[in-house]
Each structure stands twice: as structure tokens, then as C-alpha cells.
Amino acid sequence: MYRKGHLGVSLLVFAPIGYGLVSIGEPELSLLTGAVMVWLAMLPDIDHRLPIISHRGPTHSLLFAALVGGVFAGAGFLLEGAFTVAGFSLAAFGFFLGFVSVFAHLIGDTLTPAGVNYLWPLSTKTFSVYLTRADNTIANQGLFALGVLVSAAVMGLAFGVF
Numbered sequence: 001m002y003r004k005g006h007l008g009v010s011l012l013v014f015a016p017i018g019y020g021l022v023s024i025g026e027p028e029l030s031l032l033t034g035a036v037m038v039w040l041a042m043l044p045d046i047d048h049r050l051p052i053i054s055h056r057g058p059t060h061s062l063l064f065a066a067l068v069g070g071v072f073a074g075a076g077f078l079l080e081g082a083f084t085v086a087g088f089s090l091a092a093f094g095f096f097l098g099f100v101s102v103f104a105h106l107i108g109d110t111l112t113p114a115g116v117n118y119l120w121p122l123s124t125k126t127f128s129v130y131l132t133r134a135d136n137t138i139a140n141q142g143l144f145a146l147g148v149l150v151s152a153a154v155m156g157l158a159f160g161v162f
């Protein structure tokens with residue numbers, strides 16, 4: 001999956017989360033979540049630029065999602081007490097945010113024939129729902145448009161614009 005397709009999938013995954021956060025009275029956190037998910041939408045593809053790591057290997061796994069979650073949990077832990085968020089700990093929310101940001105990328109790549117080895121390094125089996133080739137322009141543009149449309153509509157509802 002290319003950048004636009006990934007952004008679209010990330011926005012689709014964000015929509016219900018963002019709605020939920022606004023509905024429990026955390027609009028700023030909702031916007032922050034959307035921003036982080038868009039920012040990290042391509043993070044697993046840093047493996048293109050890392051010499052020893054194979055593409056769609058370690059950075060395309062639940063383990064990597066948990067690792068990024070751990071980094072965000074650490075940041076949340078340091079900020080704990082600085083402000084409160086709807087009764088849940090910032091460390092726990094940080095973990096969720098890091099994890100789901102990477103997980104959204106994995107979902108995008110699952111739609112392509114090469115698939116994703118979610119259980120790396122425990123398994124070599126890749127999981128794929130062959131919906132489109134990664135370089136399919138219509139699929140990438142379509143997912144992007146759908147993600148923008150759905151998240152805008154859902155956030156519009158959440159903020160009471162409609």
C-alpha cells in the first residue's frame with residue numbers, strides 16, 4: 001500500500017476512536033489522536049530505509065506495534081499528573097495510541113497480496129486479504145478519499161456540526 005492508501009486506512013481506523021473520545025468529553029485528545037495516527041501512518045515503512053531489516057518484516061508486526069506503544073506509554077507516564085484525561089492513565093492511553101497507529105498501517109498492507117506477518121518473529125506466515133495490489137492508483141486514491149470523507153463526517157457528527 002502507498003502513502004495515500006495508508007492515510008485513508010488510518011483515518012478510517014481513527015474515525016470511531018475520535019468519535020468516542022469527543023463523546024466522553026475529550027475533544028483535544030481526539031484531535032491529538034488523529035494527528036498522531038496520520039503522522040505515524042507510514043512509520044513501519046522505515047524498513048525501506050534501514051539496510052539490514054527486510055521490508056514487511058520486523059516493523060510490520062504486532063511486536064513492533066507494542067514497541068511503539070511502549071514508547072508512547074513511556075511518554076504518557078512522564079506526563080502523568082500534568083493533566084488528567086477522562087479518568088484513564090496517560091501511560092495506558094499512550095500505549096493504545098502508539099499501538100493502534102502502527103496497527104492501522106498493518107491493516108492497510110493486509111489488503112495487498114504480500115500481506116503482513118503479524119506474529120513475527122514467532123511465525124513466518126503472512127496474512128492477506130487480497131483486495132488490491134499495493135500500487136493500484138484507484139485503490140490508494142479511493143481509500144484516501146473514503147478515509148477523509150468518513151473521518152470528516154464522523155468528527156462533524158461528534159462536534160455537532162451537522
Ligand SMILES: [Zn+2]
Pocket residue numbers: 001044045056060105109
Ligand atoms: Zn508497509
